[in-house]
Amino acid sequence: MRAVALGGGHGLHATLTALRRVTREVTAVVTVADDGGSSGRLRRELGLLPPGDLRQAFAAFAAEDGGTLWAEVFQHRFGGDGALAGHAVGNLLLAGLFEVLGDPVAALDEASRLIGVSGRVLPMSPEPLEIEAEVSGLDSEDATALRRIRGQVAVATTPGQVRRISLHPGGRVERPPRACQEAIDAVLAADVVFLGPGSWFTSVLPHLLVPDLHDALVRTTATKVVILNLVPQPGETAGFSPEQHLDVLFDHAPLLRVDAVIADRDSVPDPPRLRKAAERLGGVAHLGAVADPEVVGRHDPDALARCVREALGLERGSTGAGAAHGGGAEGREGQQWR
Template identity: 35%
Template sequence: MGKKTSLPKIVIIGGGTGLPVLLRGLKLFPVDITAIVTVADDGGSSGRLRNEMDIPPPGDVRNVLAALSDVEPLIEQMFQHRFAKTNELSGHSLGNLILAAMTSITGDFVHAIQEMSKVLNVRGKVLPAANQSVVLHAELEDGSFISGESKIPYSGKKIKRVFLTPENIKPLSETIHAIREADLIVIGPGSLYTSILPNLLVPGVGEEVCKARAKKVYICNIMTQAGETLDYSASDHVKAIYDHMDCSFMNTILVNSEDIPSHIQLRYKEEFAKPVHFDIDRLKEMGLNVLQDEIVSHEGAYIRHDTKKVASILYELLINETETKIYRKQ
């Protein structure tokens, strides 16, 4: 019998809308995926369940499970269904309620995710950044503080730094193991201060990413975000992560090379957002390998990363990295 070859391992760290978009494309490739998802969300359905049931917020995890699922479209649609009528279920998504129920039954959020992964035939592993709720706080440039992931973007002030409470947050052993075993680690895409950094700030997670032997890729956002990254260049995004981590750990950054249509820019201007300035020379000065490509998908009036294009680029990087490792061992 021939020796069974294991799939190359990729770890993706993020949350919000960016992570599921990327995973939908990546699951089509022969890779071993681990998605590490933020548990700092405190708004909407997630926030209500978090407060009422004292469980980690299920929303970001739900979206990732749906993105990696391999079930009939109607089943995924049901899992993602949000109740709209004005009653006690108003605003809740069915998937959030199922995850909350499964957590109550099993007594453990991680176990609930594992069971739902089986039901949804998930291609990969979904891990919360911590097996508990965490609170995200921001110190603003004027010295004031604001608490709550959902409130931070609406402060109207520039963010100096973000941090988590409680202080004794413990990372999952599975998360640490996945980071150590990864062939490629991907950061983003997603909101810089409220989706990406809450993962890296969990004690042990950021340190392991810094130390990991795997190459690290940052997928830079296409547009700036009011309340978080107003007027940020690509290097400003990277610097903010480095400042919080106290280490410079990224090898590669993927940036968009495509012009954003003026009518879409006009739409984003109403939200005080604009295309991120990709200061290539500065990024190279920071020691980063800069990959530029047309990675934009136009979904109506909104801009998203092109899931198939980005997944293809990451898969190529992953294969190059695993082939290099094999070559080194020979």
């Protein structure tokens, strides 16, 4: 089963960790709009793709492929107060490969070979992108007034309510962002595509704002699955219900339809409302105990993998999206899911 997961940061890490329990054919398509921390410094100083979210994807693959040392080293940050302070080893390695090879996709494929992982990591765009958001609640005299905020960190940490985002190449609002062709090809060839969980406005929605990638997500015959967050995120989605996450998602991409929505049952105050919201989008809601009982706000990879299997109809006796819609490998090629 060829799976593609789109996202960034810890949310994408959770999806990839769970998916490797379902199939080894996994491609991560990663957001490239980060402008904070080590990634932001490398982006500003070298003009490269921000490597942080890409690094997280490699760490997830390495940990699942038995490369726990590589995963730990990739995530290790230098201490002290010198020039390297705060930089992650994986960020520096990827930045070096970007500069030496001059092609981000070739660099990421070389990193996969170097670390020895079977999953593929791709950027959603070959160029660094900038997020711009319309935010309400920042004007003390008019709570409905909208203000524009630029930058991933500013959007993620705003005390206001994000209403809508746009995406463009850094400093070039006159043209739309370019998609990574290999990412487009992966989405079109996939048996199943996943969106979420993660920072909704800065890690999940940006993929839908790259025109050619959006078109590929609309056109692909793959089964499409949305994985919802466990808790609202301050600033970005504070006060959002689970169904509001879906409303925002499809407000930004009204042509997109999904086959399944996965959510943690304890994170859904009104299950019938979520089921109706999923049905309006053409999908089926699957509620399960997918939260890690030890860590608040984190998915349990084994539990999430089981829910993914159920949603795709891989569990014995289940009637998930893959079975119900006839999509994916079995529907297109007569092969069994594996």
